[in-house]
C-alpha cells in the first residue's frame with residue numbers, strides 16, 4: 001500500500017500541533033520527523049522534547065529519521081519519547097553499533113529502518129535487511145528541505161527493491177528528498193511505497209490537495 005509521510009521539517013514549528021492535525025485530515029499516513037545534530041549533517045533541527053510533545057498531540061504513526069552521529073547513543077530515548085519507527089543511517093556508525101541500535105529499538109517494541117545517503121550503495125543495507133521493517137533511500141543529500149530530487153538515485157531504489165524482494169519481502173521502501181507531484185511517479189515505479197514530502201505538502205496552502213496529488217501521481 002502506498003503511504004505518504006509529510007516531513008514536518010517544512011512545517012511551521014510555532015503551530016506544529018495544528019500542522020499535524022491538518023496532514024492527518026489530509027489523509028497522510030506517517031508523520032516524518034527529521035532529527036539533525038549539526039555533525040552528521042550541516043544543520044540542526046528538532047529532537048527528543050519536541051518528539052514527546054508531538055507524541056502527546058497525535059495518534060499518527062511517527063517515523064523518526066535520525067540524521068545524527070552514532071545514533072546508538074540515543075536510540076532508547078527516541079523510542080521512549082514516542083517514535084513508532086526509528087531510522088538509522090548506516091553511515092553514522094560501525095555495522096556493529098547500527099545493529100545494536102536496531103536491537104535496542106526492537107526490544108522496546110518499535111519498528112526500525114536503515115537509511116542510505118545518495119553516495120552509499122544499495123549493498124550497504126544487506127547486513128541489516130533481515131532485521132528491519134523499512135529501508136529509507138535518500139534522494140537528496142540529507143540536511144535541508146526543499147532540495148531538488150536526484151533522479152540518478154532511481155536505479156538504486158530498484159536495486160534496493162530487488163534486495164527487499166529477495167531477503168525480506170515484508171520490508172517497506174521509503175524515499176526522501178525532492179518528492180512532489182512531478183517526481184512521485186518515478187519513485188513509485190522504481191518500487192518505493194512510502195513517500196516523504198516536506199515542502200511539497202507544507203509549502204502548499206491546501207494540504208489535502210497536495211497529499212492527493214502525490215498519492216495519485
Ligand code: DX5
Pocket residue numbers: 007009010032034065140141142143144145146147176177178179196197198199200
Ligand atoms: C532532508 C530531510 C527530508 C526533508 C525533505 O534531510 O530528511 O525529510 O525534509 O524535504 P523535501 O520534501 O522538501 O525535499
Ligand code: ZN
Pocket residue numbers: 007032033034065176196
Ligand atoms: Zn527525512
